[in-house]
Amino acid sequence: MTPSHATGETPFSLVYDSEAVLPAEAGLPTYRQMGFNDEVNEQRMREQLNFLDELRNQALYKMQKYRHLMARTYTRRVKNKEFKARDLVLRLFSITHPKDKDKLSPKWEDSYRVSRIIGPGTYELEKMNGDPIPRLWHASNLAKYYV
DSSP states (O other): OOOOTTTSSOHHHHHHSSOOOOHHHHHSOOHHHHTOOHHHHHHHHHHHHHTHHHHHHHHHHHHHHHHHHHHHHHHHHOOOOOOOTTOEEEEEHHHHOSSSOOTTSOSEEEEEEEEEEEETTEEEEEOTTSOEEEEEEEGGGEEEOOO
């Protein structure tokens, strides 16, 4: 089995603390089979069981470090959109009309005004005449409208 990139260990070794013997190795005489001693193997397996928790903890640490690096790489490339109250925005057409989406449909619809900022990236919109829009909108579904 191939070791995982995140942990550096194979799934089999994390569960059983030993490597699996491949079917190709089982049929052919190899150094690994010829040097096999049942008593020594049993003793070493018992010794390795004592270190299984440490091996799993090291794999967990490597996996968490890998996830942190991936998250940092992702967030470095993401550009957050921020709007202020009273900014003019366009809504994504495919979100408001999912069944009407086809090749010739517009990408953005109408112009709206940000009436209130609810949280980071979450906005309450209103029409240009002041009528409120019934739900909240995320910044990824909005685009700044320049007049």
